Each structure stands twice: as C-alpha cells, then as structure tokens.
Amino acid sequence: MKNRTGHAAAIAAIGIAAGAAQAGPVTMEFGEVARAEIVTISVQDEFEGRVYAGSIIQQVNDAERYTFCIEPEQAAQTGVSNFERVGLGNAFTARADGGAKARVVAELADIAGPSIWTSTASKIAAAAFQVAAWEVISDYDSTLGASSFDFAGGSFRSWGNSSVITAASDLLSSLTFSRADATGYDAYLHGDHQDFMSLSVPTPGAIAVAFAGMPLLAARRRRS
Numbered sequence: 536m537k538n539r540t541g542h543a544a545a546i547a548a549i550g551i552a553a554g555a556a557q558a559g560p561v562t563m564e565f566g567e568v569a570r571a572e573i574v575t576i577s578v579q580d581e582f583e584g585r586v587y588a589g590s591i592i593q594q595v596n597d598a599e600r601y602t603f604c605i606e607p608e609q610a611a612q613t614g615v616s617n618f619e620r621v622g623l624g625n626a627f628t629a630r631a632d633g634g635a636k637a638r639v640v641a642e643l644a645d646i647a648g649p650s651i652w653t654s655t656a657s658k659i660a661a662a663a664f665q666v667a668a669w670e671v672i673s674d675y676d677s678t679l680g681a682s683s684f685d686f687a688g689g690s691f692r693s694w695g696n697s698s699v700i701t702a703a704s705d706l707l708s709s710l711t712f713s714r715a716d717a718t719g720y721d722a723y724l725h726g727d728h729q730d731f732m733s734l735s736v737p738t739p740g741a742i743a744v745a746f747a748g749m750p751l752l753a754a755r756r757r758r759s
Contacts, residue, residue: 557620557736563723564615566592569601569654572662575695578607578673588669588699589661590651593731595620595723601652602731603661605640605722607669607691612728619724623732626722627672635677639710640668640732641717646709652734663702666693668732670707680712 571589576582590601591611604611605626623641627633647664650656666686673691676683684707686693686700693700723731 558622559620561596561618561620561723562594562615563612563618563731564594565612566594566599568592570651570656570658570661571665572658572696572699574662574666574693574699576607576666576669577692578669579690582608585695588665588693589658590656590665591731595733595736598736600733600736602723602733603651603665603668604729605668605672605732606730607673609727609729612725616725616728618731620736621722621724622717622735623720623722624717626717626724626730626732630672632675632677636672636675637717638714639671639675639712641720642710642712642714643667643671643706644720644732645714646706649734659698659702662696662699663706666699667703667706669693670703677712681707681710 568587569590569592571587571591573585574588575585576588590603593600593602624634624637627636630636643664644651647660651661651664669691670684670686670689670693674683674685674689683689684704686704693703719735721733721735723733
C-alpha cells in the first residue's frame with residue numbers, strides 16, 4: 536500500500552501555519568542581547584555609532600522569544616512596554632515598498648535559517664541577518680532589485696566589522712525575490728521604540744488543528 540503519512544503531516548503543518556501570527560496587543564519586556572556582534576552603522580545621516588547587531592531575548596506575554604530589530608531609526612525600549620503584534624507582512628505599511636520589503640526580509644530569514652533564533656546561533660550569522668535586514672528595510676526598491684543594496688551608501692550604511700558585512704552581503708546576494716508573502720514571522724510594533732520581528736507564534740486553535748491530524752496519521756501508519 537502506498538504510504539500516505541506525508542499527507543497527514545502536511546495537514547498538521549498547514550494547520551499551524553494558518554493560525555500563526557496571533558494579532559493584537561502584547562506586553563514585551565526587554566531581556567538581553569543574545570547572539571550579536573558590534574558594528575558601526577549610519578541611519579539616514581541622523582545617527583552614526585557603534586551598536587550591537589543580532590538577536591535580542593524578550594519576554595512576550597511572559598514567554599521568551601528571540602527577536603531582531605526591524606526599525607533601525609528608533610532606540611530600543613527598556614523595561615516593560617506594550618506592543619502591537621501583527622504578521623510581518625503588515626509591519627512596513629508606512630514605508631515605500633513596504634509589502635515587498637516584508638517579503639524580502641522573510642526570505643532573508645529563510646536563508647539565514649532557523650538557528651539564528653536560538654541560543655547557540657553563530658554571532659556572525661545573527662549579526663549578518665540583522666544588518667542585511669536593516670539594509671533591506673532602509674534601502675530596498677523593488678524596481679531596482681539587488682542593485683538597491685550598498686552598505687557604503689544609501690539611507691543605511693554599515694562598516695567596522697568585515698566578517699559581519701561579508702556574511703550580510705552573502706545573504707543579500709542569495710536572494711531570489713520570489714517569496715509570495717511574509718508568513719512564518721511576526722512583528723511587534725511600537726510608536727516610540729524599535730519594532731521587532733520573531734518567528735510566528737502559533738495560536739492555541741492552530742495547535743489544536745495540528746494535533747487533530749495525529750490520529751489520522753497514526754491510523755494511516757497502521758494500515759501501511
């Protein structure tokens with residue numbers, strides 16, 4: 536008999552994906568810089584300085600999340616603040632080419648891989664994703680594509696850590712600009728502080744749908 540367990544697994548995965556990005560207000564408490572490197576950046580010629588680029592651990596409704604900044608123009612919050620959680624696709628509505636930028640940032644995160652969201656991530660890899668994401672958010676123009684990117688020019692510039700800049704350039708050069716949406720990632724928005732992104736948080740309903748498929752999976756395994 537043909538093994539159909541893959542179909543049941545796919546149903547479970549679809550259930551989780553469909554319920555991701557539980558939108559609404561959340562409480563976030565800034566924890567600590569997790570996996571990061573120091574780089575020098577310039578943002579819109581208004582700020583220039585040495586900053587940590589990489590992942591930040593934050594408590595989101597009392598659950599620990601690894602996050603990355605998606606608003607280099609702002610300063611990070613301290614303590615506890617209220618944020619609005621949305622899907623990453625809705626994070627850049629106030630920016631030119633906002634939808635396209637969200638899709639490219641999501642593709643960058645796909646390329647960087649799941650390890651950047653962990654405590655064992657390479658500091659260079661985490662910092663490279665952060666710097667590359669800032670470059671996309673600040674300077675990407677969908678009519679120009681890859682030629683939008685230049686760490687030495689534009690609204691966002693970065694230097695001072697050649698390993699990070701090289702790795703970030705490699706990420707940008709790996710883009711295919713083929714992602715249809717920005718699903719799989721959440722954004723946390725605040726009017727006065729930096730915005731952040733994380734892996735999507737499945738809703739309780741999505742998890743229930745996913746596990747509802749498990750008996751089907753087990754039954755199909757017994758028949759096969």
